[in-house]
Amino acid sequence: MSNFDLKKFLVENKLTSNSKMLSKTKSEAVDNTPIMIDGKEVDEDSVELDYDDFGADSEEYFVDKANFVDGTKLTPDQMQELTDNYIERFAPDGNKYVGPSR
Numbered sequence: 001m002s003n004f005d006l007k008k009f010l011v012e013n014k015l016t017s018n019s020k021m022l023s024k025t026k027s028e029a030v031d032n033t034p035i036m037i038d039g040k041e042v043d044e045d046s047v048e049l050d051y052d053d054f055g056a057d058s059e060e061y062f063v064d065k066a067n068f069v070d071g072t073k074l075t076p077d078q079m080q081e082l083t084d085n086y087i088e089r090f091a092p093d094g095n096k097y098v099g100p101s102r
Contacts, residue, residue: 040068
């Protein structure tokens, strides 16, 4: 009888929770219209998230870095607007909050 490596199986078949969250977030975007801030289109592929960890498996996601399609970086205020209005496009499972229900 051969040994079955569950971890390897899950990773190879993209069945880990992280890979499922990432694929779901990308494939089931709430809206496919371009994100516009201050009249400029945001490059959605440039968006990088970070999160605040509140313990007990509870996290709040926010936009940490992003560019407009012309390559210009978003200002902190623009990133806050992106977080406030569009975080569901980027955060795992489309939620700003991950963890116990609030």
